[in-house]
Amino acid sequence: EAKAAGRATFRFFDPGMQAAVDAATRLEADLRQALAARQFALHYQPVVDADGSLVGVEALIRWHHPQHGLVSPAAFIGQAEKAGLIVAIGDWVLEEACAQLAAWAAHPAAARLSVAVNVSAGQFHGSGFVDRVRAILERSGADPRLLKFELTESMLLHDAEDMAGRIGALRACGIGFALDDFGTGYSSLNYLRRLPLDQLKIDQSFVRDMLASPSAAGIVQAIVHLADSLGLDLVAEGVESAEQWRHLRDLGCERFQGFLFAAPMPAAELMHRYHLGAAVRAA
Ligand code: C2E
Ligand code: MG
Ligand code: MG
Ligand code: MG
Numbered sequence: 001e002a003k004a005a006g007r008a009t010f011r012f013f014d015p016g017m018q019a020a021v022d023a024a025t026r027l028e029a030d031l032r033q034a035l036a037a038r039q040f041a042l043h044y045q046p047v048v049d050a051d052g053s054l055v056g057v058e059a060l061i062r063w064h065h066p067q068h069g070l071v072s073p074a075a076f077i078g079q080a081e082k083a084g085l086i087v088a089i090g091d092w093v094l095e096e097a098c099a100q101l102a103a104w105a106a107h108p109a110a111a112r113l114s115v116a117v118n119v120s121a122g123q124f125h126g127s128g129f130v131d132r133v134r135a136i137l138e139r140s141g142a143d144p145r146l147l148k149f150e151l152t153e154s155m156l157l158h159d160a161e162d163m164a165g166r167i168g169a170l171r172a173c174g175i176g177f178a179l180d181d182f183g184t185g186y187s188s189l190n191y192l193r194r195l196p197l198d199q200l201k202i203d204q205s206f207v208r209d210m211l212a213s214p215s216a217a218g219i220v221q222a223i224v225h226l227a228d229s230l231g232l233d234l235v236a237e238g239v240e241s242a243e244q245w246r247h248l249r250d251l252g253c254e255r256f257q258g259f260l261f262a263a264p265m266p267a268a269e270l271m272h273r274y275h276l277g278a279a280v281r282a283a
Contacts, residue, residue, distance in 0.1 A: 144174035153185020204238020
């Protein structure tokens, strides 16, 4: 009995565990502060066609932490979900992306760029999401047909009817839907039949491995066929070399994103590099 209690006590005071809890608590406090102090920014990564011409961008959040510098979303989105902060952060991302869309509408060269926004599970399934999206769109004046939401396969484990309902309501506003990191998650192919989607994004791990691994190349080929027969657009993510790009085009892929073309960058830099006009608003 004493032994069990001792073990329990020991586990409770495990310094490693305590350190992890402290770190999570600190991160959560920092995230709250980040929202209040406007430390987040959006960077935009080009999506190009088979000629390398810009067809759209993906908005990716960046955190300018006062002590740690630029913090990657991989390091805080998960904790933001756990702490229930993802709704506030997600709303900020959407407001920022819509403001950018509305600003681009004034530039002929930028007016048709689509913007893809990553939406995480806690945000999408949270109450009032559809209404808040509508309100943000309306306030910003952005064209919903240029807005796309990227969902991940893990979200599909949620109540399929509720998912389809939310996607349907937002699609009725004009918003497009992409399934991100496709091929790595849990999705049954049956979901693809039931959910009204517009686009699949091939996960970058397949692109990374396809030149060396026939099975990775085979999966890419299968996803190209799948997208084709379901009438979905397809984007290959993580394209880093001209050889990968050529191979992807040979397999029938038509949209590409990756460091070969450009890394994510602030809006002003994107406008400058792609001759989209002078930046009209600060990022
Ligand atoms: P993702 O949506 O799959 O975004 C693509 C990630 O791949 C981005 O990382 C991008 O910078 C990176 N990437 C682009 N091209 C290449 C390439 O050629 N090679 C390699 N190795 N990587 C490339 P990032 O910006 O660090 O974002 C990581 C993830 O964090 C995103 O993955 C997305 O799941 C999440 N995320 C980013 N921004 C947001 C956001 O605003 N809201 C939510 N909920 N999640 C976000
Ligand atoms: Mg994405
Ligand atoms: Mg992805
Ligand atoms: Mg990813």
